Amino acid sequence: xxxxxxxxxxxxxxxxxxxxxxxxxxxxxxxxxxxxxxxxxxxxxxxxxxxxxxxxxxxxxxxxxxxxxxxxxxxxxxxxxxxxxxxxxxxxxxxxxxxxxxxxxxxxxxxxxxxxxxxxxxxxxxxxxxx
Numbered sequence: 001x002x003x004x005x006x007x008x009x010x011x012x013x014x015x016x017x018x019x020x021x022x023x024x025x026x027x028x029x030x031x032x033x034x035x036x037x038x039x040x041x042x043x044x045x046x047x048x049x050x051x052x053x054x055x056x057x058x059x060x061x062x063x064x065x066x067x068x069x070x071x072x073x074x075x076x077x078x079x080x081x082x083x084x085x086x087x088x089x090x091x092x093x094x095x096x097x098x099x100x101x102x103x104x105x106x107x108x109x110x111x112x113x114x115x116x117x118x119x120x121x122x123x124x125x126x127x128x129x130x131x
Contacts (some may be wrong), residue, residue, distance in 0.1 A: 003030055004099050009125030012089055020084040020125055022099030025078070032056040034082040035103035035112055036073065038095035038127075045098065045121065047114030052084060053103045062105050062112040065094075089129045096124040 009018040024032060035050035052073040053062045061073055072085040082099060098121050105112045 004034075004101060004122050006097060006099055006122050006125040009097060009127045011128040011130065014090055014129055014131050016089050016129070017085070017087045018127060019113065020086065020097055020099075021113060022082040022084070022128075024080060028123070029080055029082065029101065031101035031103075033101065033105060034068065034073075034075070035100050035114060036071075036082075036084045037098045037100060037114070038093075039098070039124070040092075040095040045096075047116060047118040050100075050103055050112045050114065051097075053105050054082060055105050056086045060105050062110050064112065067108060087129070089127075091129045091131050093127060093129050096126050098113075098124045107130035 004025050005025050016068055033055045035053035039045040039052050051064050051067050052071055054073045054075055056075050070088045075082045100114045103112050103114050
């Protein structure tokens with residue numbers, strides 16, 4: 001059982017939207033820096049590249065090229081939640097989605113990642129996109 005809890009997944013048709021939520025299992029999110037990851041069917045979960053990350057201390061955001069322009073990460077401090085708004089979904093977005101705290105957002109570039117080895121994953125939330 002991880003320190004964060006993911007929710008909001010579901011089944012949608014291609015072109016649809018979903019909003020995923022990342023909250024803390026014990027109250028406050030444990031870090032200003034939260035990232036979203038995914039594990040596609042038949043593939044290993046990989047913390048080396050996040051889909052999207054946010055650093056609430058300075059507002060910095062990062063997006064992987066595969067989701068840039070379609071996904072938006074945001075944080076609501078009043079609700080202790082980080083959201084991943086997903087739009088223009090495609091079948092390749094089908095995966096289990098996970099969030100993780102304490103991600104690294106380098107000063108330049110678009111990449112962000114979990115500190116390795118990261119083993120405190122939550123249960124994730126399933127997103128299925130049909131064509």
